[in-house]
Amino acid sequence: MKVLVTGGAGFIGSNFIRYFLGAHPDAEIINLDKLTYAGNPDNLGALVSHVNYEFVLGDVCDTKLVEDLMQRDPDVVVHFAAESHVDRSIEDAQEFVRTNVQGTHTLVEAARRCRIERFVHISTDEVYGSLHLGESADEQSPLRPNSPYAASKAASDMIVRSYWMTYRFPAIITRCSNNYGPNQFPEKLVPLMICNALEGKTLPIFGDGLNERDWIYVEDHCRALDAVLYWGRPGEVYNIACENTVTNLEIVRHVLRIMGRPESLIEFVADRPGHDRRYALDTRRITADLGWSPSIGLEEGLGRTVNWYIQNPDWIRKARAGEYLKYYDKFYRQRERTLSDL
Numbered sequence: 001m002k003v004l005v006t007g008g009a010g011f012i013g014s015n016f017i018r019y020f021l022g023a024h025p026d027a028e029i030i031n032l033d034k035l036t037y038a039g040n041p042d043n044l045g046a047l048v049s050h051v052n053y054e055f056v057l058g059d060v061c062d063t064k065l066v067e068d069l070m071q072r073d074p075d076v077v078v079h080f081a082a083e084s085h086v087d088r089s090i091e092d093a094q095e096f097v098r099t100n101v102q103g104t105h106t107l108v109e110a111a112r113r114c115r116i117e118r119f120v121h122i123s124t125d126e127v128y129g130s131l132h133l134g135e136s137a138d139e140q141s142p143l144r145p146n147s148p149y150a151a152s153k154a155a156s157d158m159i160v161r162s163y164w165m166t167y168r169f170p171a172i173i174t175r176c177s178n179n180y181g182p183n184q185f186p187e188k189l190v191p192l193m194i195c196n197a198l199e200g201k202t203l204p205i206f207g208d209g210l211n212e213r214d215w216i217y218v219e220d221h222c223r224a225l226d227a228v229l230y231w232g233r234p235g236e237v238y239n240i241a242c243e244n245t246v247t248n249l250e251i252v253r254h255v256l257r258i259m260g261r262p263e264s265l266i267e268f269v270a271d272r273p274g275h276d277r278r279y280a281l282d283t284r285r286i287t288a289d290l291g292w293s294p295s296i297g298l299e300e301g302l303g304r305t306v307n308w309y310i311q312n313p314d315w316i317r318k319a320r321a322g323e324y325l326k327y328y329d330k331f332y333r334q335r336e337r338t339l340s341d342l
């Protein structure tokens with residue numbers, strides 16, 4: 001199977017490529033990634049020289065490049081590329097609209113023209129908005145995104161849905177809860193707390209810390225995507241989560257316990273504007289239809305995650321210093337040279 005992955009140098013995309021090539025050694029992967037601050041080839045480790053892996057530097061909004069890649073006849077497109085951090089979207093939403101909305105449209109249009117047989121669009125539980133205690137969102141629940149990030153993802157979901165309704169374009173949408181695990185950029189809650197604790201810095205908790213998220217270890221998400229990719233029904237939406245919500249305060253305390261650091265490092269700071277109180281998903285569809293269920297509990301997943309960050313101080317240092325952006329400059333200079341040679 002030939003798979004065109006977008007955003008495969010980021011957190012979930014890189015974990016997915018590693019998982020997928022491990023589970024399907026004959027698969028071929030083409031990874032289209034712009035290498036923003038959140039993406040870097042180091043996330044793929046030794047796979048960068050794997051014979052079945054090819055990296056293409058570029059933007060999902062680049063129509064010509066995307067059309068050229070679709071001409072290479074992938075069996076499936078798995079679309080991860082996005083601007084993904086809520087706080088950045090609150091500062092400036094422009095790139096979120098461009099990459100998440102325009103980029104998704106560019107991809108589905110090119111994929112439709114090339115009659116791609118399957119397109120998996122990676123979305124998020126945040127499109128359902130904040131839920132009351134006791135509530136959970138199933139795939140028919142209304143979309144009520146509250147942050148500019150969530151709104152841009154909901155808009156991209158609607159574009160994908162319209163392509164299924166209008167053209168019977170064989171797209172599947174997945175909506176997963178909060179992921180944690182290796183290679184997550186240290187701006188999101190779990191890696192930020194681990195990295196700060198490692199450096200003896202304070203751990204900033206927004207508001208009262210009682211907002212709830214449903215955490216899933218990234219490998220469980222990758223297994224779910226593998227099942228969706230092979231067995232999912234075109235036109236369908238699949239929620240993916242562990243159905244086990246915990247407060248931010250609980251998860252941060254958990255991290256501190258695993259690391260043997262004191263709770264006095266916790267610092268309550270001003271709340272995020274429009275901060276969603278609670279996300280929770282009903283995952284009966286993916287369990288019943290595809291037989292998927294999560295296999296890694298919070299204790300084990302957090303333990304593995306903490307270990308990974310402890311063992312990769314160089315990765316943390318480079319990510320925090322913005323050093324991976326140098327890949328971007330280097331690759332672009334190379335590409336410009338190649339183009340001027342033509």
Ligand code: NAD
Pocket residue numbers: 006007008009010011012013032033034035036037038039040058059060061079080081082083084085099103122123124125153175176177178179180184185
């Ligand atoms: P990430 O920010 O770690 O990685 C995003 C990747 O996309 C990076 O490699 C970046 O370089 C690339 N990218 C950004 N703009 C691009 C563009 N214009 N063209 C090509 N590549 C571009 O994100 P992540 O956490 O791995 O999330 C991946 C997907 O999963 C996103 O669509 C996100 O909305 C979704 N998701 C994330 C979570 C989570 O908890 N992280 C949960 C549910 C869904």
Ligand code: TYD
Pocket residue numbers: 085086087126178187188189190192204205206207211212213248272
């Ligand atoms: P985050 O990892 O940014 O994911 P999302 O906002 O997409 O769910 O944040 C997870 C939760 O942790 C969210 O309720 C905001 C909170 N949070 C903090 O309290 N402090 C922080 O420094 C960060 C980054 C997040």
